[in-house]
Amino acid sequence: MAKNVVVIGTQWGDEGKGKIVDWLTDQAAGVVRFQGGHNAGHTLVVGGKKTVLHLIPSGILRESVHCFIGSGVVLSPEALLKEIDELEAAGIQVAKRLHIAPTCPLILPYHAALDQARELARGSSKIGTTGRGIGPAYEDKVARRAIRVIDLFDEEKLQQKLQENVALYNVQLQYIYQAAPLNADEIFQQLQIFRERICPMVSDVSxxxxxxxxxxxxxxxxxxxxxxxxxxxxxxxxxxxxxCVAGAAAPGAGVAPQMLNYVLGIVKAYTTRVGSGPFPTELFDEVGQGLGERGQEFGATTGRARRCGWFDAAALKRAIQINGVSGMCITKLDVMDGLEYINICVGYELNGEKIDILPFGADAVAACTPIYETLPGWQESTFGIQSYDGLPENAQAYLRRIETLCGAPVAMISTGPDREETIVLQHPYAD
Structure with missing residues (x-):
């Protein structure tokens, strides 16, 4: 049997998964997105040219690779077709290589409207969603009222479900959030246009x-x-x-767990978070500002500035255990260049006790005070280095300490955004 690889983010997202997926696809015949929606943003740089993907798997830049959108993804027809058009205008063939599961729930205008109305009503307590309707679409899925890709093939059923859902959403929009109602017939007409292009890409992905x-x-x-x-x-x-953990790849793609052979955890050399929520190692000084500037920490999907902080090994330890990480890929190591010293969070003080792993829930995490271990930094540039021996000694010591604290080996290191700016210690597809 083939060795199949799952690539997951181990922190609060934005770890650089897109580049690594693209890099690995020279070995793969197929790439599968198994969860999320167009709230994701994967940035790829090939030959100096930047491409940002949201729904379409990052293997699309390899001509021989087939790309799949699994049933765990919530799909915006409008966003999907816009992304296809942009890629094909750039000379990348998409439609003939993209395969969509018929069981994907659709994200429709009423989902985005409710998402935005809720965030506005929450005020300072907002969650920090992208406002693109992802959450409400998943709610419909769990409530068993989702309109799925397969419903595009049945006009009568589609129209009936739209009428029911729009009526339900309009009650919330008008009477709870004082927002404008939506028209089911208008959404139906939009979907009639979308279906002509989407239906030929639908297949039994599983x-x-x-x-x-x-x-x-x-x-x-x-x-x-x-x-x-x-x-x-x-x-x-x-x-x-x-x-968005590794185990979700099985139900999200429609495959057996035995088909998931190697888990590659993508780990940023520091920590970032976008949107609201607790962040124990967040920096509010010039060091944090410098990390953000050098790392160009702005969301690929929203453009929002990311919050930056020291590396959190206690949080990563939790992610390593949950995902069963086989090997780590450390990204953006070059952003750490020039720092006099580097702090690593090795645990927290919580309610008078010391713990060495991230607790569950926002309240507990917000109450954590980080415990730091300080390592010397390095002044040499690591940008573009392609061999481990070429890294500064202190950079190698930093990577070894991360391995020891988190319990997984460093398999790869990214020293820049381009495909070639990569160090490989253990190839995930190697026997």
Whole structure:
């Protein structure tokens, strides 16, 4: 059987998963997105050219790779077609290589309207969603009223479900949030246009992935967001609306757990968070500002500035355990260049006790005071270095300390945004 790899974020997202997925796809026949929606933003740089993806898997830049959107993804038809058009205008063939599961729930205008109305009403207590309707779409899925891709094939059923859902949402929009109502017929007409392009890309993704695996073809499963934003295991309620841990790749793609052979955890060399929620190692000084500037820490989807802080090994330890990480890929190591010293959070003080792993829930995390261990920094540039021996001694010591504290080996190191700016110590697809 082929060795299949799951790529997941181990922090609060934005770890640089897109580049690594793109890099790995020279070995893969198929790349699968298994959760999230167009609230994700994966930035790829190939030959100096930047491409930002939101829904389409990061393997799309490899001509021979097939890309799959699994049933764990909530799909905005409008966002999907816009992304396809942009890629194909740049000369990248998408429609013939993209396969969409018929069981994907659709994100429709009423989802975004409710998402935005709720955030506005929360005021200073807002969660920090992207306002794109991701959460309400997942709510519909769990409530068993979702309109799914498969419903595009049945006009009568689609129209009936739209009427029911819009009526339900309009009550909330008008009478709870004093927002404008939506028109079901207008949404139906939009979907009539979208279906002509989307339906030819719909296929039995689960069966296709099974057949590819049986033929010995290698697969790559791509997660969105990060472990600490997981709906069950993150800093609830300041989390995303789906399970973004490695185990979610099986139900989200429609494959057996035995098909998930290697988990590559993507780890930023420092810590960032976008939106609201507790962040124990957040920096409000010139060091934090410098990390943000050098790391260009702005959301690929929203453009929001990311909050920056020291590396949190206690939080990463939780992610390593939840995901069963086989190896880590450390990204943005070059952003740490030039620091006189580097702090690593090795644990916290919580209610008078010392703990060495991130607790559950936002309230407990907000009450944590970080315990730091200080390492010497390095002044040499690590940007673009392609061999481990070429790294400064203090940078190597920093990586070794991360391994020791978190309990997983460093398999790869990213020293820049381009494909070639990568150090490989253990290839995830190697036997």
């Amino acid at each position: 069966r296709t992935l099974y057949d590819m695996n049986q033929r010995g073809e290698k697969l790559l499963f791509e997660g969105a967001q990060g472990t600490l934003l997981d709906i069950d295991h993150g800093t609830y309620p300041f989390v995303t609306s789906s399970n």
